[in-house]
Amino acid sequence: MSARNSFQSLRLDHVGRTFGAMNALRDLTLEIKRGEFVALLGPSGCGKSTALNCIAGLLTTTSGTIWLDDIRIDTLAVEDRGFGMVFQNYALFPHMTVRGNIGYGLRMRGVTKAELERRVDAAIKTVRLESQADKLPGQLSGGQQQRVAIARAIAIDPPLVLMDEPLSNLDAKLRLEMRQEIRRIHKGLGGITIYVTHDQDEALSMADRIVVLRDGMIRQVGTPEDLYLRPARIDVAEFMGFRNRIHGKIAGVSNAPIHQAITIDVSGTMFEGVTMTPMSGHDVTAMIRPDDLIPAEDHQKGIEAVIEAIEYRGRDFFGSARAANGMELFFRSERPVAAGESIRLHADPSKVLLYDGQAE
Amino acid sequence: MSSAPIPFRTRAAAHGFDGVTLLVIPALLLLAALFLYPFGYGLVLSLRPKDGTWLGNYFHFFSDPFLYQTIATTLALALPVTAINLLAAVPVAFRVRRMQHQRLITTILVLPITLGTVLVAEGMLNYFGPQGWFIRTLSLFGLGSPSSVKLVHNYWGVFLSLVITGFPFTFLLTLSYVSGIDVALENAAATLGARAAARFRTIFLPLLVPGLAITFCLSFVQAYSVFPSAVLLGAPAGPTRVISIAAYEAAFEQYDYSLASAIAMIMGAFQLIVVVIVLMSRSLFYRGPAAGAKG
Numbered sequence: 001m002s003a004r005n006s007f008q009s010l011r012l013d014h015v016g017r018t019f020g021a022m023n024a025l026r027d028l029t030l031e032i033k034r035g036e037f038v039a040l041l042g043p044s045g046c047g048k049s050t051a052l053n054c055i056a057g058l059l060t061t062t063s064g065t066i067w068l069d070d071i072r073i074d075t076l077a078v079e080d081r082g083f084g085m086v087f088q089n090y091a092l093f094p095h096m097t098v099r100g101n102i103g104y105g106l107r108m109r110g111v112t113k114a115e116l117e118r119r120v121d122a123a124i125k126t127v128r129l130e131s132q133a134d135k136l137p138g139q140l141s142g143g144q145q146q147r148v149a150i151a152r153a154i155a156i157d158p159p160l161v162l163m164d165e166p167l168s169n170l171d172a173k174l175r176l177e178m179r180q181e182i183r184r185i186h187k188g189l190g191g192i193t194i195y196v197t198h199d200q201d202e203a204l205s206m207a208d209r210i211v212v213l214r215d216g217m218i219r220q221v222g223t224p225e226d227l228y229l230r231p232a233r234i235d236v237a238e239f240m241g242f243r244n245r246i247h248g249k250i251a252g253v254s255n256a257p258i259h260q261a262i263t264i265d266v267s268g269t270m271f272e273g274v275t276m277t278p279m280s281g282h283d284v285t286a287m288i289r290p291d292d293l294i295p296a297e298d299h300q301k302g303i304e305a306v307i308e309a310i311e312y313r314g315r316d317f318f319g320s321a322r323a324a325n326g327m328e329l330f331f332r333s334e335r336p337v338a339a340g341e342s343i344r345l346h347a348d349p350s351k352v353l354l355y356d357g358q359a360e
Numbered sequence: 361m362s363s364a365p366i367p368f369r370t371r372a373a374a375h376g377f378d379g380v381t382l383l384v385i386p387a388l389l390l391l392a393a394l395f396l397y398p399f400g401y402g403l404v405l406s407l408r409p410k411d412g413t414w415l416g417n418y419f420h421f422f423s424d425p426f427l428y429q430t431i432a433t434t435l436a437l438a439l440p441v442t443a444i445n446l447l448a449a450v451p452v453a454f455r456v457r458r459m460q461h462q463r464l465i466t467t468i469l470v471l472p473i474t475l476g477t478v479l480v481a482e483g484m485l486n487y488f489g490p491q492g493w494f495i496r497t498l499s500l501f502g503l504g505s506p507s508s509v510k511l512v513h514n515y516w517g518v519f520l521s522l523v524i525t526g527f528p529f530t531f532l533l534t535l536s537y538v539s540g541i542d543v544a545l546e547n548a549a550a551t552l553g554a555r556a557a558a559r560f561r562t563i564f565l566p567l568l569v570p571g572l573a574i575t576f577c578l579s580f581v582q583a584y585s586v587f588p589s590a591v592l593l594g595a596p597a598g599p600t601r602v603i604s605i606a607a608y609e610a611a612f613e614q615y616d617y618s619l620a621s622a623i624a625m626i627m628g629a630f631q632l633i634v635v636v637i638v639l640m641s642r643s644l645f646y647r648g649p650a651a652g653a654k655g
Contacts, residue, residue, distance in 0.1 A: 058547050078550040085551040091544035095566045095646030104562075105552035138648050156552060 015064035039207035047216035084153030105156035273352030302346030406621035417622030517593035537571030
């Protein structure tokens with residue numbers, strides 16, 4: 001136990017999983033250091049849960065190896081891996097009390113009664129459920145059940161905690177609270193937490209490192225800042241909230257301090273932006289967040305569009321507009337605007353990310 | 361401001377009565393005509409014996425070993441058969457739950473239900489009979505002979521036929537209970553270090569017990585009212601003289617409907633006792649939903 005808990009890293013080496021002809025996971029290679037909180041992020045069907053289940057041992061891999069330092073674990077049975085797992089629907093044992101659920105893993109390990117009591121108490125305290133300890137799961141609220149599920153997973157003192165969309169069944173307010181809670185618990189444990197989610201906000205706010213998956217393959221690995229500011233590919237950018245995808249042609253190149261700046265021509269309107277990928281031809285895709293596409297005060301700048309819908313969001317307005325060439329644009333406005341109004345939209349050059357080609 | 365009276369419909373609906381409630385009327389009428397009235401009629405009839413004393417039939421039944429021993433005979437068949445069917449159904453259900461061709465397997469296993477007890481009995485008479493394949497194969501390998509292995513016209517004939525016809529029923533019910541347990545619970549137990557046997561003992565069994573109790577009761581009731589196979593495959597004059605045979609003889613051989621009704625009442629009472637004992641033992645276990653938690 002202690003030897004396992006002094007481990008340094010988890011290593012996935014070309015891990016793959018197929019279901020019949022379907023490649024659910026391809027060539028997943030990743031090293032996670034002790035103490036790291038890693039989020040596997042992607043849309044449903046991207047392979048993130050498959051990856052988690054392969055690490056947990058609930059699914060066998062069809063290729064590749066998984067290592068905890070120099071111990072190969074992908075050949076071990078689930079019950080021999082000793083990783084804590086938090087399930088999406090919590091999977092609490094309905095016939096056992098909170099205490100019974102949390103102590104289950106320790107009972108299976110045959111720890112002494114005194115030791116069991118002590119560790120269950122500690123886990124209950126960690127998730128702040130002291131007053132619910134003798135209730136059955138059915139008597140608890142969703143948020144409390146979630147805490148029991150976490151306590152049950154951490155009570156066995158696992159080197160790895162695996163979480164499969166643990167917050168998706170909670171309401172918005174509770175979700176925000178639990179994000180901090182889970183971070184705090186992770187810090188306290190000092191092991192590795194692997195967290196599967198399709199919610200980029202969740203991944204950004206919790207993870208030390210984010211692994212973006214799509215179609216069973218890693219698309220980008222990076223810190224939340226990397227992903228938020230510098231998505232490496234168009235599909236990653238799209239997933240990170242760059243809803244505006246604008247096709248244009250290179251009209252001019254200049255060298256700015258960090259990135260190469262390019263001016264692109266979008267049906268006669270000029271957009272300046274920073275390049276994210278090497279350019280192979282004249283065709284370029286610009287990605288812009290709705291937050292950064294705003295009405296231009298200068299009547300010479302920006303692309304002209306007619307507002308189609310407006311949504312009030314408290315501090316400002318979010319809307320969609322259609323440009324003359326039929327392209328749909330999503331923008332933000334601080335001043336009130338109305339549907340049907342004609343508007344010019346532009347973005348700061350540093351917020352316009354340019355990618356090679358016009359794929360998809 | 362005067363408030364309008366709440367319409368009758370609204371008030372009735374608040375107590376759970378609405379138009380849909382009326383749809384239970386045909387079922388209630390049917391129940392009354394086909395169960396409540398005959399039951400009441402039988403009960404009254406059983407209390408009007410030929411000798412005039414109102415409990416005479418019951419005294420007669422419990423003082424005549426030829427009659428009261430049928431209870432033990434019936435229980436000796438129905439209880440072990442039900443237990444064996446249940447014990448066999450649980451592992452099969454666990455296996456079938458994980459199969460891809462679940463429907464095919466289920467269809468094959470359920471087929472005996474559609475055959476009916478008489479057809480099964482006829483088949484068994486041939487197959488397990490002295491000249492049947494089973495005995496012949498046994499004697500071919502020197503494992504037995506028609507004189508040493510007797511599988512029809514005795515206890516074992518009825519026993520086997522009840523197992524064959526009862527198993528599909530038990531299995532189907534068990535399968536539905538087993539499938540009702542969230543797979544995630546087993547996965548959770550496995551990640552916490554529980555091996556297969558421990559998972560069964562600590563997760564599945566406690567959650568299955570209430571369902572298995574119901575299954576036991578329904579299967580038991582079916583086996584308890586055994587009649588065709590007890591006559592066709594058993595020794596109805598002796599070892600397999602079950603209580604339904606006693607009732608039949610009273611009614612249609614001695615034409616004593618009053619005694620037959622009393623036997624039927626006694627039969628029902630013993631059946632009820634077993635069912636009540638089994639159902640009451642459920643309260644020793646957890647009886648809530650078998651899913652992980654709120655979905």
